[in-house]
Amino acid sequence: MKDCYLGVDIGSISTKGVIIDDENNIIVSDYIWTEGSPTKAATKLVSILKDRLPENCVIKGIGTTGSARKLVGLLLDANIVKNEITAHAVGTLTFYPDVRTILEIGGQDSKIIILENGIITNYAMNTLCAAGTGAFLSSQAKRLGIEINDFGTYALKSKNPTKIAARCTVFAESDLVHKAQVGYLKEDIIAGLCKSVVLNYLNNVAKGKKIKTPIIFQGGVSKNKGVVKYFREVLNEDVIVDENGHLMGAIGIAVLARKNKIGKTYSLNVKNIKFETKARECLGCSNNCELLKVYKNNELIDSFGSKCGKF
Ligand code: SF4
Known part of the structure; x- marks a missing residue:
């Protein structure tokens, strides 16, 4: 076995x-x-x-x-x-032991991890602004009437990327609608969006971070060839994309x-587990914590949210 x-x-x-x-x-x-x-x-x-x-x-x-x-x-x-x-x-270190910079853009957040000799020395994460994430690109693809999987291919066709203000989803959407209405080519708008994702990421998530090679780009958005192209172009460095980049976490x-195995064998029979969460507010003090109680097969197994550790 x-x-x-x-x-x-x-x-x-x-x-x-x-x-x-x-x-x-x-x-x-x-x-x-x-x-x-x-x-x-x-x-x-x-x-x-x-x-x-x-x-x-x-x-x-x-x-x-x-x-x-x-x-x-x-x-x-x-x-x-x-x-x-x-x-x-x-x-990432499992497959690229020399990596110095990990750029990651996922569905709803993005992060940068800086490493030295296989140890994390700095990182930043953006979970607040959706501009430039996979969800943002998917909604723009829908707006333009194309499949998100074709986004990269369109972007690579462009000879003259349109400038798109993508520092915020609201600005980006209105800018994109305006550019489409005045007749910019679809591939130029898409290339502009891909480039703006890169610039937005470098000016926000990666702000103040020393990006050193080898650089690896991963997360769902690394499947977008347009974004990969502009990372390479703007950084003027090779940016590695692993085919399993979206699975790296x-x-x-x-x-x-x-x-960290503990000598246990797991069945993976999870279909029949009865798993429930129940939320309630604690009135024990003025903090009024939102408690989340977790039940597995009707048994209380954990709870989250207590500021004092009472639960
Ligand atoms: S869980 Fe603790 S800190 Fe939170 S409201 Fe109840 S008593 Fe107060």
Whole structure:
């Protein structure tokens, strides 16, 4: 039998999962849309991966990362739960041990991680502004009437990218509508959007950070060839894009699950788990904390949100 490890990265837009072996080979992987329910998405994704897992594989560790990592960690009984910065750095270092800069743009947030000798020395994360993220690009693609997967191809056709004000979604949308109305070519508008995503990222998330090579670009938006092109052009450096870049957080947390295994074997039978969360306000003091109680098969297993640690 082969020991394997599951890593799940639960974001607000998509949920990614991988199962790796002791040599970091990816045995199975997939991603699905989170659709507002991280526990449902994680349950569905784990069931998909389980069905595809070869019979000789046995799960010896589970790790969770991403915005809903704690909740899904409880659902899956994970042996490790870590933030996205750590998971992305570990995943990337597994395949690129010399990496110095990780640029990441996901569905609804973006981050930069600076490393030296395999150690994180600086990072920044933008979770507040949607401008320049995957969700932003998807909504603009819809507005222009094209598939998001064709965005990069359109951008590469452009000879004269249109200037788009993308420092904020509201400005970008009105600018884009205006440019489309006055007759700019679709490919030029799309190339302009891709370029503005890069400039927005470098002027905000990466502000003040020393970007050193090797540079790796990952997250869902790294699949967009237009954005990749402008990162290379603006930085005037090679920017590596791994075909599994969108899975790097899940890979990283799977690696950590392996390193922190506790001698347990997991069945991945998650379909029948009854998992519920109940919210209530605590009136114990003027903080009025929003408490979230987590029940697994009707048993209270954890609660979040208490400022005093009472719950
Ligand atoms: S959980 Fe603690 S801090 Fe929060 S309202 Fe209740 S008593 Fe106050």
